[in-house]
Amino acid sequence: MIHTRNLPFITTLGIFVLAYILCVTQYPNMLSTRVIGNLLTDNAFLGIAAVGMTFVILSGGIDLSIGSVIAFTSVFVAVVIGSLGVHPLVAFAAVLVISTIFGSAMGAMIRYLGIPPFVVTLAGMFLARGAAYLISTQSVPIAHPVIDAIQGFYFRVPGGGRLTALALLMLLVFLVGAFIAARTRFGANIYAIGGNQQSAELMGVPVGPTTIGIYALSGFLSGLAGIAYTLYTSSGYSLATVGVELDAIAAVVIGGTLLTGGVGLVAGTFIGIMIQGLIQTYIVFDGTLSSWWTKIVIGILLFVFIVLQRGIIWYSDRRLAEARLKEV
């Protein structure tokens, strides 16, 4: 049975499949594991961050600090490994702890000071970006045997495609994310809070710990996305990833998650990321189109999805009203 609440996801999936078929009819080469492998690798950091954003939006919140935290993470990791000679794994662990604490602190402010998420994470955005500048305003290259090993690692799949460590990491994050959303109490509580925070509280949902958990998770995943970005570019740069939080929001919304919270799927966000990646790949294949077309298509898709969501709400309201009329 298809719930109306899953309709946006199914629509997104349909649009993706359709778009992919259209691309392939024009450029048959796009149907190769190589293209798909690159699609996953190139969007790994955005995908990881978007999983965190999915949880935040499902709870009815927003996290604007993601791009800044990614930049901070990449600079921090690059400087700590490059200048201080710390082992990369230690640096990764340290930065994940920092970003998780940073996220929890924002969650605590949202919950206990009653400040809207928009404002708190806006402050977080400036703070993390500022901290990144403070560490270094240069692009800091990194080179370390461990990092080289991770970058060089991949599974070869039939057809010549490569499933890199980054792609695997993103897929793993999506799988774990989907599991958390669908199969854990924490996940159920997030949907409940997104549906109606007051009701959720009256039903005994621990709103405080859950809210902190959501932003801690988003912080952690931003940190992880930062690590992925560092590995992807082999450097840390404090001016990088400006506005990535908005790309993440776009992926989440295109993936069918309601911006008002309470309805959506982690799998939808994956498709949202893939659609963005697909458009970029198409532009690369075409060779003549400006890369800004990506933004234009994303903009159009966002409009389509917002209208679609309104339409579904309107439709289900009307059906409910009709059902009520029949009862009378």
Next chain:
Amino acid sequence: MTDSNLLLEARGIGKAFLGIPALDNVDFTLGRGEIHALLGENGAGKSTLIKILTGVYSRDRGTLHLDGAEVTPASVADAQKLGIGTVYQEVNLLENLTVAENLYLGRQPTRFGMIDKREMRRRSQALLSRYGLDIDVDALLSSYSVAIRQIIAIARAVDLSGKVLVLDEPTASLDSNEVETLFAVLRRLRDEGLGIVIITHFLNQVYAVADRVTVLRNGCLVGTRDLADLPRLELISMMLGRELQHITRDHHAPEETPVTDGEAPIRFEGYGKRGSVAPFDLSVRPGEVVGIAGLLGSGRSETAFLMFGIDRADSGTATIDGKPISLTSPERAIAHGFGFCPEERKTDGIIGDFSVADNIALALQARQGWAKPISAKDKQALAEGFIKSLDIRPASTEKPIKLLSGGNQQKAILARWLATGPRLLILDEPTRGIDIGAHAEILKMIERLCAEGMSLVVISSELEELTAVAHRVIVLSDRRHVAELVGKQVTTDNILQAFASREEAA
């Protein structure tokens, strides 16, 4: 009641907010297998008492014993653990989740740390079947009616708590069949030994379902009585603290009926909107109350929306004093001297964080135009005048209006329109969710306004209310005006017959 039967015992409960006492030395007892009604006018302290029992507020004074042991619920979750569950008026479930997810939120059955959805579905079906509900538990809650949601909420609360069930106005949005279904569930739970506390405004329902009643007034205990030997009039005077005055009239004396012939100055002809209300004729004379009766979904409120320009009519004309007017927005309607008190007071009527004075001045300001602000002094004087004449309590102009009780909020909204000196005032369910005392005052006020020559349109689902105030009643059915009753014809029987005749014709 014997001591062994005692389930919940509250003694000397006191609670104050910012130094103002909301509850003072209140005793309350609940036995096993008892349905206990908690009554009182708005502001009597019912909600405060309930919130103390269910862990929303902490008490300042007094003791609370459950099953003989002293308890202090620190939160809703804590109260649930102790065995006290609550179902609120606004059903506190989540529409974006499925029925099963709602039933087991926070206590999902797990296997290897994962939510076991199959087990959750199985348990949900088993749980609901005990309430005679055989529904798809994987469907979204929003796909079910309020009555079914109410039963789901009760099933959840009872399953969670198991000793005491508190229901805060559970029947406010149910029709009579649904109320009966709900009461059957309550009686069964009572027979299983549950203690049930029910808050409601409907006295019929109190007598239909409750065993004992506790009445509160102004935060103090008036008394606890067995309903079997408590005459209704006595119960009402316990609640009001005074003998009931003559507040309603059942039949109009002929001389009270205004002249029904002659030209009515405000006329709607062939006025309608497709998909909303079929074209209707309606005219109102000065000093006349036109009632609009209809079942839920019959187009009552939609008629008002058209008349006030909230919805745009796609057929017909509206005229005042023979001149055609266009009602394309509420702003225009206000300019023509119309006023409208909507049904959903909390969402469409008041602006909760604004002060009482600001809320009262709102419509007058809109009519004057925002370029000419009403001075603080004038606003204060205006508000004080209405607070006095309408007896709005507490008599403070500066209090945010959301802190007032429902009846007083309604009076403030009335004041808002009266300040504009309207020719036509449309009241949609003016007495919904209001206690008996305020109810009578609002009816009186309608009569007074009408005597002063104002035209009124009153929409109400309570037929007694319509027969009490209206000179003429227009009956709606199936989004169509089906009958118009005038003068002596205005009786509840005739209105019901008008509903019924339409059903037969259809």
